[in-house]
Amino acid sequence: MSSAAELPGFASEPGSAADRPYPGGIPEATVARLPVYLRALYMLAERGVSTVASDELARAAGVNSAKLRKDLSHLGSYGIRGVGYDVEYLVYQVSRALGLTQNWPVVIVGAGNLGRALAHYGGFVTRGFQIEAVFDTDQSLIGSDIGGVVVRPSSELEAVVTSQNIAIGVIAVPAGAAQAVCDRLVAAGVTSILNFAPLVLNVPEGVDVRKVDLSIELQILAFHAQRRSAERFDQAPDQTAAEA
Amino acid sequence: MSSAAELPGFASEPGSAADRPYPGGIPEATVARLPVYLRALYMLAERGVSTVASDELARAAGVNSAKLRKDLSHLGSYGIRGVGYDVEYLVYQVSRALGLTQNWPVVIVGAGNLGRALAHYGGFVTRGFQIEAVFDTDQSLIGSDIGGVVVRPSSELEAVVTSQNIAIGVIAVPAGAAQAVCDRLVAAGVTSILNFAPLVLNVPEGVDVRKVDLSIELQILAFHAQRRSAERFDQAPDQTAAEA
DNA sequence: TTATGTGAACTAATTCACAGCT
DNA sequence: AGCTGTGAATTAGTTCACATAA
16 A cells, blocks of 8 residues: 555655654664664565564564554654554665665774674675775785675775775774774774774764674673572562562 | 672672672663673773772773762672772672673584684683583584584584583574574573574573674664764754754 | 762653544 | 554653762
8 A cells, every 4th residue: 555655755865854854853772673673574574574563563573562663653653553564665764764775885894703794794784784895904814705895904994984985884803903993993084883892992072883792791691590590599579579 | 908808708609599689689771781890890900900980980881980880889889988999899799790700601503703703702701601512503614613612513402501501502593593593492491592693583481582683783873874964964953952 | 088879850761551543 | 443653651770969988
């Protein structure tokens, strides 16, 4: 029914600020879940599903349906009461909200295991992002191919970032090298940094850093595991009913 | 001054539920930051710092000091007014809160780039966790060495998990294989799962799953980058002052 | 004097529950 | 009849500001 093409803005140039879609801004917690919804929507689309109700999409995304509907309501009113959401159209709307209707060229610094894993990771390569270059200082890696991109010497970082107008840089080097890499990226004009090195980066005002720490979640798991096993022994009278 | 050894429980057996330290429970948001504090504390300790004030530790961890103090207050009252925190002692207290004073044996399923990156990642290997086994189905990887651990065939997963009493499993396989791996881990007795595959896992009640999605943070970056560039063009009167 | 620990105030996020549209 | 969208209620998290202790 509600085909994507008939709605205003579907074919409009992405990045044009003429149509500002989210007047009040989207809550951070919602932004953080949109990629999850997007992935679930892609999976549904692949299975040939064209319409989905909030319950089903919520289940696929691992959240409850009230939260899903509230989240989507921040993007606009894109569902049909009594029916659900058009999958294709919602994919577009969520993509647009996330800024994925334009293509972001990114550079990855570090061609070790992690850099290579990133270059192949589903969703890193796909819609919205394109790996423009991978850098490393290790001579034995330079020139090798990673997912269709040739590894370049780090010395070329500034030239590539500047000439290709790169806004997003990914740091996948050891902790000891990360701040220096960060400084160079920022000096060359990068304003968004995804940091995989296990340390807090210092950046000037106006640069957005997000970190992914591969060990933090493991430590959180340990916390819960410990608590569960403690509860099994310890008959704390006011804690037993807290979670099943 | 306040040496760690003179405080009750320092040398006590970890895992003993006799001393239940956090009566009200620790807020999730706090738990998620404790690993960051722990890392900052280790860095200070390495630099020879023995005492640290909340401002300084907060700066090293990338949070504000009020939040840090509130977080630490949930673990107990381990600072000294007018002075600060004893680094060594606080390392111990935070470690204990996270359940890292005991050693958790973990298995990693998937010996691709990501699995190898994890096996070498600082903090994954270090205190609190020890990689008991790495599994893969790829014959060409089986038998190879990853950070001192030999890659085994996946068929041995159940035997290892059962005999070594593994509580934590890490899934680093492609999305298509992840649910099957998860089911096998759970059936073998694993109750905590760290999932790197880009999909939502289904697990029975009582199993704790946490996911790390390497692309979600990238998408969040794109959202903010888009918003910033939109603001530069678009003179929205009530949005300009929002952030500097 | 200095820096912690914490009630109180505030802000953000979640969940409820139902009006309103298809 | 069914499912969205959303105010209202609730819960969680953050920040303030200062009493308290070393």
